[in-house]
Amino acid sequence: MENYNVFASRVVSKNEPLAPGHRACTGCGEVLALRLCAKAFGKNTIVVNATGCMEIIASQAPYNSWRLPWIHTLFENASATASGIEAAIKVLARKNRVPESEINVVAIGGDGSTVDIGIQSLSGALERGHNFTYICFDNEAYMNTGIQRSSATPFGASTTTSPAGKKSIGQSTWKKDMPAIMAAHNIPYVATACPSYPFDLMNKVEKALATKGPAYIHVFSVCPTGWRSAGNLSVRYGRLAVETGVFPLYEIENGVYKMSVEVPELKPLTAYTKGQGRFKHLKEDNLAKIEARVHEEYEKLLEKCNLSAVEEGK
Amino acid sequence: MAKRVGIESSIAVADTVKMCDVDVVAAYPITPQTHIVEHIADLVANGELDAEYIPVESEHSAMSACLGSSAAGARTFTATASQGLELMHEVLYVASGMRLPIVMAVANRAVSAPLSIWGDHSDVMSCRDTGWIQVFVENGQEAVDMTICSFKIAEDPSVLLPFMINLDGFHLSHVIEPIIFPEEEEVKAFLPNFDYKYRLTPDHPVAMGDFATPPLFTEARWAHHMALVNSQKKIVEVWNEFEQKFGRGYKPVETYKTEGAETLLFTMGSFSETAMTAVDQMREQGKNVGLVRLRLWRPFPFEEIYEAVKGAKTLIVLDRALSTGGPAGPVASEIKAGLYNKEVKPKVVSIIGGIGGRDIHDYDFINIVEHGEALAKTSDIAPYEIYGVRG
Ligand SMILES: Cc1ncc(C[n+]2csc(CCOP(=O)(O)OP(=O)(O)O)c2C)c(N)n1
Ligand code: SF4
Numbered sequence: 001m002e003n004y005n006v007f008a009s010r011v012v013s014k015n016e017p018l019a020p021g022h023r024a025c026t027g028c029g030e031v032l033a034l035r036l037c038a039k040a041f042g043k044n045t046i047v048v049n050a051t052g053c054m055e056i057i058a059s060q061a062p063y064n065s066w067r068l069p070w071i072h073t074l075f076e077n078a079s080a081t082a083s084g085i086e087a088a089i090k091v092l093a094r095k096n097r098v099p100e101s102e103i104n105v106v107a108i109g110g111d112g113s114t115v116d117i118g119i120q121s122l123s124g125a126l127e128r129g130h131n132f133t134y135i136c137f138d139n140e141a142y143m144n145t146g147i148q149r150s151s152a153t154p155f156g157a158s159t160t161t162s163p164a165g166k167k168s169i170g171q172s173t174w175k176k177d178m179p180a181i182m183a184a185h186n187i188p189y190v191a192t193a194c195p196s197y198p199f200d201l202m203n204k205v206e207k208a209l210a211t212k213g214p215a216y217i218h219v220f221s222v223c224p225t226g227w228r229s230a231g232n233l234s235v236r237y238g239r240l241a242v243e244t245g246v247f248p249l250y251e252i253e254n255g256v257y258k259m260s261v262e263v264p265e266l267k268p269l270t271a272y273t274k275g276q277g278r279f280k281h282l283k284e285d286n287l288a289k290i291e292a293r294v295h296e297e298y299e300k301l302l303e304k305c306n307l308s309a310v311e312e313g314k
Numbered sequence: 315m316a317k318r319v320g321i322e323s324s325i326a327v328a329d330t331v332k333m334c335d336v337d338v339v340a341a342y343p344i345t346p347q348t349h350i351v352e353h354i355a356d357l358v359a360n361g362e363l364d365a366e367y368i369p370v371e372s373e374h375s376a377m378s379a380c381l382g383s384s385a386a387g388a389r390t391f392t393a394t395a396s397q398g399l400e401l402m403h404e405v406l407y408v409a410s411g412m413r414l415p416i417v418m419a420v421a422n423r424a425v426s427a428p429l430s431i432w433g434d435h436s437d438v439m440s441c442r443d444t445g446w447i448q449v450f451v452e453n454g455q456e457a458v459d460m461t462i463c464s465f466k467i468a469e470d471p472s473v474l475l476p477f478m479i480n481l482d483g484f485h486l487s488h489v490i491e492p493i494i495f496p497e498e499e500e501v502k503a504f505l506p507n508f509d510y511k512y513r514l515t516p517d518h519p520v521a522m523g524d525f526a527t528p529p530l531f532t533e534a535r536w537a538h539h540m541a542l543v544n545s546q547k548k549i550v551e552v553w554n555e556f557e558q559k560f561g562r563g564y565k566p567v568e569t570y571k572t573e574g575a576e577t578l579l580f581t582m583g584s585f586s587e588t589a590m591t592a593v594d595q596m597r598e599q600g601k602n603v604g605l606v607r608l609r610l611w612r613p614f615p616f617e618e619i620y621e622a623v624k625g626a627k628t629l630i631v632l633d634r635a636l637s638t639g640g641p642a643g644p645v646a647s648e649i650k651a652g653l654y655n656k657e658v659k660p661k662v663v664s665i666i667g668g669i670g671g672r673d674i675h676d677y678d679f680i681n682i683v684e685h686g687e688a689l690a691k692t693s694d695i696a697p698y699e700i701y702g703v704r705g
């Protein structure tokens with residue numbers, strides 16, 4: 001289909017490149033995001049999967065949930081593996097050894113494999129300009145290994161390696177701004193997305209695949225197991241993250257910033273943090289400090305969007 | 315017609331990569347491997363080799379990119395050494411476990427600390443169990459010939475394993491030698507295109523890299539192990555075919571003047587040529603000495619080794635790596651282990667030398683033989699000695 005924004009369930013692909021029957025937890029927002037992305041991949045896509053929840057839940061030999069060509073090699077090297085695949089496709093087509101076709105190469109990984117251990121491999125692949133799409137599914141911790149903190153874990157969240165305690169607020173650092181780091185590579189397409197906004201997410205995936213050169217999408221993925229939140233509320237928590245300004249949805253197309261979902265008035269932060277066990281220990285003043293920071297970041301982003309709009313003459 | 319040229323071994327390896335019509339090269343520079351990858355970059359830049367050269371940001375990514383390109387069906391080459399090989403380490407297991415026929419040249423070098431850019435075998439010894447086919451070459455000609463053969467062996471549907479060609483850093487990588495180059499057409503006829511049945515393609519989706527639970531893992535490892543063990547048959551077959559076509563033959567284990575020898579030296583890599591000179595000198599003096607050279611390190615050709623050494627009284631194994639805190643040099647340890655249950659066997663003396671680029675001359679080999687023979691006569695042979703170490 002051309003545009004997922006024209007909402008009509010019958011025009012959304014009924015294909016499920018990521019088959020049901022995988023082993024994700026009930027209410028997993030990450031696998032929901034992945035399933036929607038997979039729908040947008042189409043048939044002509046090779047998937048490179050970093051180690052992490054999404055790899056483990058889909059690939060216990062002799063079963064595999066993927067109906068697309070799929071490869072998992074290691075935790076921190078999905079981008080480098082994708083580089084090799086992209087190069088191979090290019091050279092084999094040039095040498096007339098395979099039927100020439102436009103094949104999408106998509107690398108996927110969690111926040112740990114993207115923002116932490118795999119950032120070098122990703123940065124290298126972006127800098128070299130490989131024609132591929134990287135999608136980070138950010139559930140804000142290393143979930144596969146038991147909810148350890150990553151540099152994408154938000155300030156104040158209690159994880160197994162940033163536990164809240166008498167002398168600890170939990171995570172004591174602010175979430176790394178990965179989309180900004182990606183944008184600093186001057187790649188043609190960077191976006192944030194969330195499966196709670198499914199058509200926006202699928203549109204962005206389609207855009208990224210159509211991009212010549214590297215594209216990056218950072219997908220906010222609610223993890224009820226790691227966040228100690230109710231599994232039936234995962235979609236709502238995604239919406240609340242956007243509506244409180246915690247995770248704004250935007251695109252950076254050839255350097256032009258654009259909000260995808262405008263939030264005229266941000267909801268109070270507690271609407272989002274309430275009910276999440278990882279934030280349960282936070283006191284009012286902690287929450288106020290976090291909210292102030294969220295607003296500050298949000299304003300900065302709005303400014304960039306406004307500046308882009310002015311530059312574009314809109 | 316094949317032509318003979320004076321050329322540095324590293325450049326010769328790069329030129330051979332071109333003759334083999336490699337599709338993808340992903341590499342990161344490190345001394346003493348640099349000349350290989352620089353020259354490949356030149357060949358691609360000049361349009362002499364139609365390949366994708368991926369100038370990755372690390373060796374970890376070099377090998378990871380090789381995984382991708384090989385899985386997608388491209389003939390894939392890389393080269394590294396020392397710290398670079400160590401940085402690749404975890405990826406090496408994936409290459410072999412996923413049965414991807416990547417070919418890699420390793421210009422063997424010591425591993426930090428202390429930092430040393432000079433040659434020895436400690437980098438590759440830490441890769442012993444990575445599941446790759448591993449050979450050690452003795453000279454530039456062999457580096458060229460092995461490179462041609464390696465793709466044919468690795469990509470054979472009965473093998474499908476990555477292939478590591480060890481060439482001693484500096485002592486071999488940087489030495490100019492007369493080397494015979496076959497015609498590109500001859501190489502093409504010998505080496506068909508890589509036609510990978512399981513390549514990643516939307517036409518027939520495959521999944522690569524599933525995880526295995528305890529009921530499956532042992533069998534998966536066993537299958538890999540057996541593939542590696544059984545690859546020896548193909549290796550020998552290809553080397554024989556190479557000999558028929560190009561006139562230069564190679565065997566997993568080579569012997570030099572071993573007939574009736576009471577004492578045997580045992581070496582791997584470029585030092586073998588110096589050892590041959592030493593053996594010539596000792597033979598002239600009437601000493602009953604010979605040399606066994608190991609070319610194929612993995613799979614470990616113990617039967618051939620046993621055949622070559624069983625008649626001797628003393629076997630002196632020179633290791634260019636120290637198994638720190640271990641029982642003997644790494645090669646000596648394996649030979650000792652293999653001989654243990656044999657009725658007829660030589661005494662084994664383990665000598666460690668030539669590490670961190672220290673030379674071993676012909677006269678050193680003569681010293682080593684004299685010293686080794688004396689050691690072998692003692693009732694309690696020292697488990698190993700480090701040749702020439704100042705205590
Ligand atoms: C080199 C290496 N270090 C550590 C691990 C262990 N490990 C596997 S998955 C994982 C965390 C994955 O976290 P993330 O990328 O955020 O994905 P998630 O499971 O949260 O979806 C870790 C630490 C590994 N596989 N490899
Ligand atoms: S731990 Fe979280 S991300 Fe992983 S499968 Fe469960 S819900 Fe999904």
Ligand SMILES: [Mg+2]
Pocket residue numbers: 110111112137138139140141142143
């Ligand atoms: Mg995570």
